[in-house]
Amino acid sequence: MILITDETGRVTLRTNEPTETQRQKGEEVADLPTPESREGKRAVLYLDADNQPYYQYVDAPLSEEDTRKKLDEITQENAGLVMGNASQDVKITTLEQENATLTMKIAQLEANANV
Incomplete structure (x- = not known):
């Protein structure tokens, strides 16, 4: 050969x-x-x-079918990440509200202590 x-x-x-x-x-x-x-x-x-x-x-280049499968996997992974981010956003908002409430209570306590 x-x-x-x-x-x-x-x-x-x-x-x-x-x-x-x-x-x-x-x-x-x-x-x-x-x-x-x-x-x-x-x-x-x-x-x-x-x-x-x-x-x-x-x-090796992906076949059209493999490309579609990979795109579906990435799309599903992305959807999961978006949902995870939304959940984290809710937690952050809740913590911010709790922080604001605690800050107000501290201010009230400090005001009562100064009376």
């Missing part, structure tokens, strides 16, 4: 029936390593400086 790479070593062409030009330009490789299966990644074939093949793993 002949592998032809770009300037970074990334394999751009792999053929078992190379032309003479491809044979001269490329590197002959007997076997390729088996790529690992990594979720959300895809294997990109490279040749190292010794012309040994290896894979680098890059983020």
